[in-house]
Amino acid sequence: MARERLYLFDTTLRDGAQTNGVDFTLHDKLVIAAMLDDLGIDYVEGGYPGANPIDSELFAEDRKLATTFTAFGMTRRPGRSTSNDPGLAAVLEARADAICFVAKSWDYHVRVALETTPEENLASIRDSVRAAKAKGREVLLDCEHFFDGFKANPAYALACAEAAYQEGARWVVLCDTNGGTLPHEVEAIVGKVVKRIPGDRVGIHAHNDTEQAVANSLAAVRAGARQIQGTLNGLGERCGNANLVSLIPTLKMKPEFSEKFEIAVSDEKLRSLVHVSRSLDEILNRASNRHAPYVGESAFATKAGIHASAILKEPATYEHVAPETIGNRRKLLVSDQGGRSNVLAELDRIGIAVDRNDPRVARLLDVVKDREAAGYAYEAADASFELLARRMLGKVPAFFEVTQFDVNVEQRINARGERVTVTMAVVKVRVGDESLISAAEGNGPVNALDLALRKDLGKYQKYIEGLKLTDYRVRILNAGTEAVTRVLIESEDEAGEHWTTVGVSPNIIDASFQALMDSIMYKLVKSAAPA
Numbered sequence: 247m248a249r250e251r252l253y254l255f256d257t258t259l260r261d262g263a264q265t266n267g268v269d270f271t272l273h274d275k276l277v278i279a280a281m282l283d284d285l286g287i288d289y290v291e292g293g294y295p296g297a298n299p300i301d302s303e304l305f306a307e308d309r310k311l312a313t314t315f316t317a318f319g320m321t322r323r324p325g326r327s328t329s330n331d332p333g334l335a336a337v338l339e340a341r342a343d344a345i346c347f348v349a350k351s352w353d354y355h356v357r358v359a360l361e362t363t364p365e366e367n368l369a370s371i372r373d374s375v376r377a378a379k380a381k382g383r384e385v386l387l388d389c390e391h392f393f394d395g396f397k398a399n400p401a402y403a404l405a406c407a408e409a410a411y412q413e414g415a416r417w418v419v420l421c422d423t424n425g426g427t428l429p430h431e432v433e434a435i436v437g438k439v440v441k442r443i444p445g446d447r448v449g450i451h452a453h454n455d456t457e458q459a460v461a462n463s464l465a466a467v468r469a470g471a472r473q474i475q476g477t478l479n480g481l482g483e484r485c486g487n488a489n490l491v492s493l494i495p496t497l498k499m500k501p502e503f504s505e506k507f508e509i510a511v512s513d514e515k516l517r518s519l520v521h522v523s524r525s526l527d528e529i530l531n532r533a534s535n536r537h538a539p540y541v542g543e544s545a546f547a548t549k550a551g552i553h554a555s556a557i558l559k560e561p562a563t564y565e566h567v568a569p570e571t572i573g574n575r576r577k578l579l580v581s582d583q584g585g586r587s588n589v590l591a592e593l594d595r596i597g598i599a600v601d602r603n604d605p606r607v608a609r610l611l612d613v614v615k616d617r618e619a620a621g622y623a624y625e626a627a628d629a630s631f632e633l634l635a636r637r638m639l640g641k642v643p644a645f646f647e648v649t650q651f652d653v654n655v656e657q658r659i660n661a662r663g664e665r666v667t668v669t670m671a672v673v674k675v676r677v678g679d680e681s682l683i684s685a686a687e688g689n690g691p692v693n694a695l696d697l698a699l700r701k702d703l704g705k706y707q708k709y710i711e712g713l714k715l716t717d718y719r720v721r722i723l724n725a726g727t728e729a730v731t732r733v734l735i736e737s738e739d740e741a742g743e744h745w746t747t748v749g750v751s752p753n754i755i756d757a758s759f760q761a762l763m764d765s766i767m768y769k770l771v772k773s774a775a776p777a
């Protein structure tokens with residue numbers, strides 16, 4: 247039997263960006279959009295063009311994604327025409343494949359918040375959908391407060407949804423904006439909506455205020471909805487949005503859904519889910535939730551004892567799905583089997599051939615474990631892991647050595663009476679028999695050190711000309727008296743390839759220096775620079 251198509255809509259970059267403490271840069275947004283695109287998400291909502299400079303810039307050019315890249319915006323303001331509303335114009339002009347409008351669907355909000363009549367709100371929905379369709383865009387309408395609105399005045403809530411549908415909106419999305427609706431209510435209400443609007447035109451947008459956003463999304467699908475809106479790791483204001491990272495494996499692996507529905511995330515991409523989830527945490531500079539369903543580090547961890555020995559004999563005894571299917575791994579706190587196969591899988595991925603019983607593999611595993619306990623994050627810093635592995639397997643030349651560095655930060659009053667901070671770094675490098683000294687000024691100690699280090703590497707200089715640092719993240723670990731600093735540096739080369747390196751030390755300059763050195767060494771290895 248042919249399975250029905252179910253569509254996933256990600257709003258990490260728009261609704262997720264409403265989270266306290268989350269502030270995406272343009273670079274962050276582009277990296278996350280590319281990651282979602284690669285995963286197989288049907289729609290990626292990038293932001294609200296016209297509402298802030300970053301979102302305007304994001305939609306200023308064609309981002310060339312396979313996904314339906316979507317701009318978010320409000321329907322035309324009450325009492326205005328579509329041609330006389332600058333906010334709407336910015337959304338209509340955005341370089342997006344689709345436009346997702348938000349409109350009120352609770353008559354109480356129309357009166358109190360919008361201060362207009364129910365009829366004018368309906369006209370605004372129709373006019374806005376029509377204007378976007380005329381621009382050749384696919385159109386979605388997010389019906390804000392739909393479930394609360396439906397409970398108060400079902401006829402009006404339905405009229406809003408139908409106005410968009412009749413005007414040709416591809417999707418009418420029912421939003422549980424306050425997040426207080428329960429799964430059985432969602433199922434009952436969506437069941438009524440799909441009698442008026444075909445289910446394959448209906449979406450669900452659930453918030454997590456009763457910790458049931460995932461359950462509410464699944465309830466809506468059971469009742470007939472065919473699009474789910476959510477975010478990576480459930481990011482979103484207050485308690486978050488429906489978590490796509492939990493929904494995707496559920497839809498793909500639980501027979502009630504997997505036998506009936508098909509999503510665009512392939513089995514192969516499903517195996518990258520742990521990586522996707524943790525990459526978002528790294529970008530946000532947040533610790534990952536160890537207990538997150540499916541992707542958490544502890545999601546498949548079993549303590550020693552009868553459970554562990556049973557798992558070794560037959561994993562299905564204590565696991566609801568196989569951890570590898572989402573790129574996670576079984577963790578038995580009694581054996582290092584999982585760790586060893588993980589390291590072997592990594593070596594295989596980066597193309598280092600080694601016998602699985604080679605004693606150096608066990609040594610590498612010990613070093614990785616020790617260093618991760620000390621704060622290194624090799625899961626995020628692929629390039630540092632590769633360097634460490636190549637070093638331990640004796641495959642990295644000693645290209646150059648930094649024999650000494652000095653960083654000086656000075657704050658003073660300049661001739662114009664302004665307080666200025668000047669940073670200067672001096673680096674002594676030995677390349678073969680040559681001794682080189684470089685100095686550079688920077689806008690901070692790490693920047694100055696980076697500039698000095700990369701100023702003159704003698705015969706290796708030509709290999710690092712195209713090297714750029716694209717991101718720099720600092721996290722303080724085990725805050726307290728024993729605090730250490732972890733620095734993650736993301737680099738890019740002339741071919742557009744990205745990699746991440748890590749450094750850990752009680753001293754932020756030292757941690758940064760390690761990550762900088764790894765980045766340069768990795769580039770030299772990658773370019774096959776001669777010893």
Ligand SMILES: [Zn+2]
Pocket residue numbers: 261421423451453487
């Ligand atoms: Zn929302």
